[in-house]
Each structure stands twice: as structure tokens, then as C-alpha cells.
Amino acid sequence: MAAHLRRFIRRHGVRFLLLALILFAFARLLWGLGAKALWLDETFSLQRAEASWPELLAGCLPLTDGVTWVKTIDQHPFAYFILLGLAVRTLGQSEFALRFPSALAATLAVPVIWALARRLARGRLRDLPATAPLWAALLMAVNPFYLWFGQEVRMYAQVGLLALFSTYLLLRWADAGTAGRRRLWLAGYGIALGGLLTSHYFSLLIVPPHAVLILQEFRRRSWRWAWLAAIALLILALLPGSIALWLLARDLAAGTNWAQISLRILIPDLVNAFSLGLSVDLAQVWPLDVVYAALALAGAGYGLMRRQRTAGARGWLLPALAIVPPGLLLLINAVRPAYMTARHMSLVSGFFLALVAGGLAWLWQTRRWAAALAAIVLLFGAGYSTVRYFTLPLYDKGDHAGMGRYLAERVQEGDLILFRPISWGRLFRYYAPMAAIEQGELAGQAVSWRVLPDFFPQDTPQPHGATPSTIQSRLNQIVLRIYGAQGLYECSLPAPPVPGRATPAPRPLLAMSRAELLQELDALAGRYRRIWLVRADPDDAVSDWLRTRWFHADGREFASPLAALRMDLFLTQLPVREQPPAGIARPVEIVFGDQIRLIGADIGRPLPSGGALPVTFYWQAVNPLSRRYKYILRLDAAADDGALRPLSIAETEPYNGFLPTTLWPPGATVVEQTGLPMPAAADLRQSRLILQVYDAETLEKLPVQRLVGAAAGDDPFTVILLPAP
8 A cells, every 4th residue: 555655646746736836826816816906007907808899809998088088099909808808797897806817827827837847858858857847836836926917907927828838839739749639739829829919919029939949840841841830920920010110110109108228127127027026126135036047047058958969959948938039129129118017028937937947956956955945045035025015015006995985985965076197087987986976966966077187298289198009009900900800990989977967068178278177177166065186196286276276175195106196175165254154054053162163064965876974064163262173973873673873973173184173263154064974875864963072182072052953962062963853
């Protein structure tokens, strides 16, 4: 039995280890998959995925200001978005569902890199050491780069997977013994390569090493067929790339968001990204990068030495796959900037890890203690980066969800919400309470939203998306024609998001100049009591202008390493009035501690599907106030047993401290527009709204000394505003 068990372990132990690594990678990727909020590029992917299939293929990304729509074209091809579209239609649009295809691709990269390394390590050629496949699977399973992009709604994990898989299928074609099997593997390679080339345009940079491999295999039979096959592959794959390069070179507006790079910048950036991911500081971890690079060079050296010793060996393949695409990128960069971050070279990440695995395996053959020490160092680096990724706010996508919750708890009738810039419109819609706003507008309530365009340097209208959508539009349409689309699809414009919306402005906001935009904002201010400015832009030009026109009543920043997330609230009328305003719907006379008088408490109606219960207080200072006071506003609702329990509570200074009681002029009336978060299912007829006032420093509550128009609470400090007496 013992001998049988040992034979079983020797025969199947590696596969069990591989299965354990796959399950570990899958669990790590699913951990916190939906915890981080989406960021801008991920919502571009969502917009592609939720479009109709023709518009998904065409790359349509329409932008809206809430009234009109503008056509723009995405800069990526369609393969990834087809899979994402299937996920959206079957799993929904939660963060988890949107990121699951990327997590699946990053998980599948573990067995695929194992299979590729095993193909190169087995047989008579042995272009990699025997233990390289297991090392490659281990490195892929713990790799921080694939963790980052395996939890992002983008195509980069899929690009890395398909680069490995297409290379593996090409090797299987080269090693197939019969014509039938060769045709089968070749068909699989064509499908995988097609998926790769239609996932990211830079994927075409992998084709030259593939063409050389085909040339090497065909030349055994016929040099003529070898050259024909290699040239055909190059033409088929590089034709779209040649057109892209030509358009890039002639379009002066293209590539403005790309960086000029050099070999000195590119190599450290790629090595650090593929080794330790994006959640480390290169200046701090460069010694670990050196270890990774040294092992990769050792793996490349092992394969190249085999190439010299054995005819037909493929030891050149992995080094070529890791070096040629960045080299070609540098050539493109000599014409125009063509680089943003290491994610654009994700197609070579798996080959780099395979080379590192080859170096570890070679070290294992010669000095096992050194290999074990190197492996510990690499695992420590991967663990360090992984912990930082999960724990440090620096590597979050931004607290867009918190910003959306903050607005959802406060939006009410009489509010206008302005978002900017317009390219963030889909992200704002994902987290902001747009459905509640639109339902309220359809119900006839004075509530609405708009997305503001960017301010341009010149005071003249410019279409949003002109840079760099020209090249993207041409290239996507050309690729659609090459890959069999029915003609050139013209992106349509969807209907306005709110059917029956009020008549739009004479000029849409998207086409307005700066002066016209400011004039339109003045016109909008006459229709709403409060205006929220929600932005993800460090430019304070709009906010500064609003501060000069209206009262700044609230402001809050939200954490984000990628944008300046901020929300500000402005009142279109000054909150301090010399005389009590006419038309107080519910006048009261409540005096707290002979210090503060409340002469009115208007309670409005919440939006149909949530938001805030609007409450307008009319405060007065009985005497000059030298202390700051706060109040507690609480809504109690009936529970299942009939008892009243707290449903919502606010404990704050008037206007969140932007207008403290120490600034109240005696005799003047301070109009405070506030509210309480109000779930849509709550019933005000079975609820109780209470109010208390207390000293902000001593926390002593002010007793109610006069009470007219409201009910007394259970103690001398409490006033019941609802139900009305």
C-alpha cells in the first residue's frame, strides 16, 4: 500500500498541487471582488456591455448632459465586451458581477501558464527545466498584477490569458503528429489569436514571434510554404495595426493622453508591474524587482543555451515574446507617444513570469537552497504587495459609493444636481440616486439633474470627445469591416433618460461656451431651492463661480487616489432674512432655553423612491448668541409590534456648521433647508418626528420654555413636530 501510495503521489501529486494553486488563485480573486467601488474606465466597460449588440461591437459610448446626447467612440475593440455583455445580461450589474469575467480570466491563467511551461519543458528539446511548470503556476497564482486586473472591469487579464493560450495552441500545432490534429490545433490557435487581437490593439505586437515560430516549423517541409505562412500571418494581423499607426501619425489630436517613454523608463516599469503589481512603490521595492529580473534572465539564458545545443529548440521563444512587443512599442513611440501604463503591455506579463519560473527551476536543479531562498523572497514580495492592495486606501478606486450614499440620503424636492465632468456621467449614474431623482421629476416634483461639460481654454463651443475619438472611430470602424461586421455601424443616440422631461434649454449644455453655460446656470437657479455640485475634477472654476453667486451651505470631500471627489451644496437664496419670509406653511412658536426661537417647521414630501424627508426650519436668535448650538432631529417609525423605534436621525449644527449660531443676527430669521434620510417604504402617518437643541460644548440640552403649534415630548427638552397636534 505504501509503495502504491508513493507511485500515486509521484504520478498525480503535481496535478493536485496545480489544482490547489488554481483554487487558491480563484479564492484570492473573489475575496473582496465587489468591495472596491468602480472607477471611470470600468464604467466605460459597463457602458459598452449594457449597449445593444451592434453598438457594443461598434464601440459606441454616448454621453449625456441629461437633456441631449453626444456620440463618442471607445478606443478598444470588442472581444472582451462581448463576454462582459453576456455577464451583465445573466449576472446583473453589481461590482462583483462586472468583475467576475476578469477574475475568471486571471484564474484560468494559472493552468494555462502551467500547460505552456510544461509544453516547453517536456520532450527531447526541454527548453525549460522540468520543474518550471509548477513554479510558473505558483508565480501566476500569487501574482499581484493579475490580482489587480483580475478585479477590474477591463480587458487586461483577458489579454494576458489569451496571449499565453494562443502561444500554447501554436506549440501544440507544431508538435502534432497527424495532419488532422494539426488542423484542429491550428483552428484553435486562430480562434484564440482572433480573440486576442480583438481584445486590445497592442496585441498585434505578439504576432512577429508567432510568425517566426511558424517559419521554423514549416521550413522542415518546405521553405516556400514556411515563408508564405509566416507572411500571411503577419499581413492578417498587422494590417489593422498598420492602419492604426498611420492614423496615429497623421492625426495631430490623437495620443494626447499617452506618454513619451524611453527604454530606461519602460523596462523598470514593466518589470515592477509584472513582478509586484501596481500596489507598491518602485523606489522602495526595486531590490525585489532586481531578483525577479535576474531570475528571468537566468530562465532566458537556459533556453538560449538549449537553442545553441539542440537543433529545432525553442529556447528563443519566451525571450522573444517578452522582448519583441515592448521593442516594437518603443518604435511606435519614436513616431508618436504610445504608452500610458504597464497594463498596455499585459500581453507579455505571462511570458515574463514563465521566464522567472525557468530561472527558479534552473536554480532548483543546481542549488536547491538558493532556489528555496529565492522563492521565499518572491513570495514575500507578492504577499507584501497583496496586503497593501487589500488594506491601503491608496489603492482603492475611490469612494464613489460613499459619495452616492451621501447624496441619496440628502436629495429632496427642490434640488438640482450638477455633475462634472461629463465623461464621468455613467459612473455618477451608477452610484448616485438617479432613479429617485427621475421618478420624482416624472411625479411633478421640482428635482432634476444635469452633467456639466468641461470648461475649455477658449470661450467657444467645442464638441466633447473630439480628442482622441477621431482615430478611435476610424480604427474601430475599419476593424469592424475587417472582422465581418455588416457595413460601418452608425452609433444611434438613445432616448432621453426621463421621458416627458421638461422642455430643454434653448442651447444644450454640451454645446455651450463658458459665458452661455454660466447664463444657463443662473436660469436654472430660479427653478430650484438648492443646487448640488458633484465633481471629480481638481479644477475649482465652477465651484468658485457658484460661491460668488449663491450661499455655500455644505461641502465634503471623498477619498480617491485617482480623482478629486467633492460634493458641495449651494442655496439659491440667502438663508438669513431681515424679516420672516411670507408663506410659512406651518408656523410654530417654540423657544429653547430662552436662547433660540423656532417660528416655523415646514415638512415636505420625500421623493417616490427614497431620498430625504425635506424639513425647513425658520430659526431666530432670542438674544445675541456667544455659544454654538446643535440639534437632534429624529424620525421614529412604527415597528411590526406597533412600537415606535428610531428610523433616521441627524445630529448637527445648522447647515453643518457653515452657518453656526454664533453668526446669527438677533431678530433676523435663519431659513435652514435640511432633511432626514427617508426610506421609500416608510409611512409618515405612522411616524413621529422629534426635535431637541443642546449646547455643542457642554452637551446640555435646552429646555422648551414656550411651545405653540407642536406637541410636547416625554421630557422637558423634546418637541414632537409630527404628527401635528
